Amino acid sequence: MSEHQAVAQPTRILTKQVLAWASWDWGSAAINAVMTTFVFTVYLTSSYFGSPAETSAALGAALAVAGVAVALLAPITGLRSDAGGRRRFWLGVNTVLVALTTAACFFVFPEPRFLLLGVCLIALASVFAEFATVNYNAMLPQISTPATIGKVSGFGWGMGYLGGIVALSIVLFTLVTPLFDWAGANEHNALNLRLVAVFSALWFMGFGLPVLFTVPELAATAKSARIGFVAAYRxxxxxxxxxxxxxxxxxxxxxxSAVFRDGLAAVFTFGGVIAAGTFGFTLQQVIIFAIVGNVVAAIGAMVGGVLDDRTGPKSVIVGSLIGLLVAGTGVFLSPGTTGFWIFGLMLCLFVGPAQSSSRAYLARLAPESQEGELFGLYATTGRAVSFLAPAMFAWAIVLATPMAGDGAQRYGILGILVVLAGGLLLLLPVRPPRHG
Structure with a gap:
């Protein structure tokens, strides 16, 4: 009996292993949504630490270095964890490292001299999170069957979005705009925003533990159990x-997928920036939109997972990318906040299934006991072009500035749409994997 067959349940979707595995996605939302997208990086790029240009440049440079590290090391870590039978072990190690570096952000006080510490900690957390995700994604074939892999992947993404909803809500109503007075909501020395880091670390660690006790470890391969680091590259x-x-x-x-996933990431990375800069949203309004957007994205991911198992992942990705292009055009043409809410939520609806089916697509292609290696390449190729969407976003704004002046930020949306369209065109001739 194979490793996949030994742990997969052919008729049930919500098994104990699937729930434990999806719990990690739920927990990671505190890192993705709270720390790197909507709250803590907004704090790091605020006037506490210097001018927006200086703080944004520092954050971008740190994340760029992190991206290079992931691109160089992710496939090797995946290969070695597969070969050594230590996939679960390294998932655990990197989960702990993410939690520790995130918690350390509590010591980033609102003074310019702490900016370097803050961006370095965020960059380190992102590296460890990527390494953890390689091993986490590689577990997908272990806990599913060819007939259920799309639903299981969609369920995991959906749990991630729902976790983001709950985590953002807690942060919003206890720390950013508290519903009641308590010591942690004190804004002196940005205590409330620094406590966001402690909350996120505890949230991720708590919900990341179940998978480490539920999904079994791989067996080491006889020839490669002790493969060296340099040999791993060969x-x-x-x-x-x-x-x-x-x-x-x-x-x-x-x-x-590297191209269109960069466009998908940009939808979230710059969504809050566009909401605030172009449509005048406050931080509280951005968080509220993020909460509602996560609800819609969770629904989209779960529905997309069902469609994935019925029609195959490629059709879901293609349909989602087309939907994103339509919705993104709607955001660009919207004159006010109502249009942003309508078309912005449409973007959220299609992002979920595109992300989920992309993971399921690769999981269907991965040879048994080589999933970590292939998902390492998945992370590397994604990082290799991670400059593309930000560069197109910035370039479109620069080109539009002589014509649009202060309203040029809106044209950054077109830069993101170009990247999504490029990914779609590259995907169309690719042969879909077998499913079911």
Whole structure:
């Protein structure tokens, strides 16, 4: 009996292992939504630490270095965890490291001299989170079957979005705009915003533990259990070359998904910035939109998972990318906040299934006991072009500034749409994987 068969449940979706696995997604929402998207990075780029240009540049530079580290190391860590039978172990190690670096952000006081500490901690947390995600995603074939992999992936993404809803709500109503007076809501020395880091670390650690006790560890492969770090690069190079010779469509998918996933990431990365800068949202309004958007994204991810198992992941991704292009155009053309709410929520609806089915697509292609390696390449190719959407966003604004002046930020939306359209065009000729 294979590893997949040993732990998969062919008829039930919500097994104990699936629930424990999805709990990690729920917990990681505190890092993705609260720390890096809507709250703590907004604090880091505020006037507490200097001018917006200086703080944003520092944050961008730190994250760029983190991206290079992930691009170089993610496939190797995936390969070694697969070969050594330590996938669960390294998921646990990196989960703890994310929690520790996140908690350390409590010591980022609102003074310019603490900016370097803040951006370095966020960058480190993002590196460890990416390494953890490689092993986490690689577990997907372990806890599902070919007939349920789309639903399970969609359920995980949906749980992540729902976790973001709850985490953002707690942060909003206890720390940002508290419903009741308590010591932690004190704004002196930005105590309330620094406590966001402690909350996020505890949230992630607490909900990240169940998978470590529920999903079994892999068995080490006899020939590669003690593969060295340098040797791992040679093995990886040979396998990528063999993959290109035997299944070029997997390589093509990695390349196309890298482009459209960068566009998907930009939807969230710049969504709050556009809401505030172009449509005049306050921080509280941005968080409220994020909460509602996560509800819609969770619904989209779960519905997309069902469609994935029925029609295959490629059709779901293609349909979602088309929906994103329509919704993004709607946001660009919207004159006011009502239009942003309507089309912005449409964007959220299609982001979920595109992300979920992209993971399910690759999981269907991954050879048994090589899932971590392939998801490491997935992370690397994504990081390799992670500059694309931010660059197109900025370039579109620069080009539009002589014509639009202060309203040029709106044109950054077009830059993101170009990246999504490019990913869609690259994906269309790729052969879909077998499903069911």
């Amino acid at each position: 093995v990886l190079g040979r396998r990528v070359a063999a993959l290109y010779r035997t299944d070029r469509h997997t390589v093509y998918f990695l390349l196309s």
